[in-house]
Amino acid sequence: MIHWQKLFEDKERQFWLLHTCGWIGFALVYYLGSFLHDMRNIWLFVILLNAYAGWLITIPLRYLFRYLWKLEPWLMVLLALASSYVVGALWAVVKNINYWEIYKHGYRPDEWLYYFSNSVDSFSVIVCWSGLYFGIKYYQLLQQEKQNALKASTMAHQAHLKMLRYQLNPHFLFNTLNAISTLVLIKENETANAMVSRLSDFLRYSLDKDPIKRVPLEQEIQAIDLYLDIEKVRFEDRLTVIWDVAPDSRQALVPSLILQPLIENAIKYAIARTEEGGTISIHAKFFGQDLLIEVADNGPGANIVDGQLQRHGGVGLPNIRERLQSLYGNNFSFVIAHNKPSGVKISIRIPYQVGQDANQD
Structure with a gap:
């Protein structure tokens, strides 16, 4: 039997669970949204491959954001947006290659700029991922501060009781x-x-x-x-x-x-x-x-x-x-x-x- 509370108490395990579920959710929503476009298995395979690429390519952002978290808020936001754009552009290239190589059976565009097509959409998804990361981290920080405050209050309460009893x-x-x-x-x-x-x-x-x-x-x-x-x-x-x-x-x-x-x-x-x-x-x-x-x-x-x-x-x-x-x-x-x-x-x-x-x- 899985103890869900203990599962979420481990922040490392919590990240991988939320990270994986998030990209599975993205693949599911994307597939349902384009269901009428193509119902063939090859289209589903391309979507799953793109989601897996997004799963891989956003992992380095986690470690980068750990460093950014220590910076001034304005600098943190600026660098987070810039890194999200770079990762979004790279993900757009990977998605286009998957689409052309697998779905279009080896199609090659004439201009290299086509490799960066749909980068705005990819950037939007990565920004959402980044926003969720910082939002969850901020929520965890607030919860930790509440627990620390509650623990300090409990310890003070116990010390006060002991003082009263031993007087x-x-x-x-x-x-x-x-x-x-x-x-x-x-x-x-x-x-x-x-x-x-x-x-x-x-x-x-x-x-x-x-x-x-x-x-x-x-x-x-x-x-x-x-x-x-x-x-x-x-x-x-x-x-x-x-x-x-x-x-x-x-x-x-x-x-x-x-x-x-x-x-x-x-x-x-x-x-x-x-x-x-x-x-x-x-x-x-x-x-x-x-x-x-x-x-x-x-x-x-x-x-x-x-x-x-x-x-x-x-x-x-x-x-x-x-x-x-x-x-x-x-x-x-x-x-x-x-x-x-x-x-x-x-x-x-x-x-x-x-x-x-x-x-x-």
């Missing part, structure tokens, strides 16, 4: 290392070792998962469990976590580590700021064609203006919005609101997708 709040790492150091000082070596192990697993997950691809929500839950286990060592009984994840939403695809900044914010601004601690609840469910995710806390709340938290220096929440925008366009929502009776509630709506990530190769 994790360093306070978590610093606080965790300080907590481990404290545990070592007070001889809680077993707890410190468990904390190091969880930190290693969480960091491995965060580095291994490509931020451009999406993962099942189940994997995100496992990573967040590692993160929360680390934080529970720091806050002990002050941190309570409630999971409410519908079974049919666990295989839904979500951006990797999309929940971690939300939970980190809740711990930083709700749990850490109250002596009695607090509760973080994570809900996820499938509704219609969407996956709905909600992260809420019962902390002291925050100042929310036009759906934006009025906090300085934070990059987690703006990064989430940008990542969602990059991955889903306008088909998502990211809402920050007051929780009742107190705290902050963040709701995310994204398309419900399962199976292999559409962004994966």
Whole structure:
């Protein structure tokens, strides 16, 4: 089975295919146009021989035009017309010889100028061939530029996503290392070792998962469990976590580590700021064609203006919005609101997708 797309991706093969088909088309049109003139096989043979001569004689033009392509436009056009006229005149001579030698059985004209008769018609055909050559080459150049621009845009888009994903709040790492150091000082070596192990697993997950691809929500839950286990060592009984994840939403695809900044914010601004601690609840469910995710806390709340938290220096929440925008366009929502009776509630709506990530190769 011929793969036509691959056939046309090879420019060398594409030229020979179009070049050959073009001259076959010329022979067919010429024969049909002169069908009433002569229906004998000898006339068809002369036409095919002329088309073959045109096929051969225009090949050098291709290599000449490659050089002309690098010149100034006006000079390129002038030299292309001049070379087309020379080739057209030469083709006219070949066609006349074929006509006289084969069709007229060895006829010879009295004047040598007769060899160049019909050169204008031949020149017109060669000019059409040249125009098609430059037109197709220009089209290929435009397509290549579009592909290069698209590739550059895709690479920039991927780099932007990676930058957003890897801008994790360093306070978590610093606080965790300080907590481990404290545990070592007070001889809680077993707890410190468990904390190091969880930190290693969480960091491995965060580095291994490509931020451009999406993962099942189940994997995100496992990573967040590692993160929360680390934080529970720091806050002990002050941190309570409630999971409410519908079974049919666990295989839904979500951006990797999309929940971690939300939970980190809740711990930083709700749990850490109250002596009695607090509760973080994570809900996820499938509704219609969407996956709905909600992260809420019962902390002291925050100042929310036009759906934006009025906090300085934070990059987690703006990064989430940008990542969602990059991955889903306008088909998502990211809402920050007051929780009742107190705290902050963040709701995310994204398309419900399962199976292999559409962004994966």
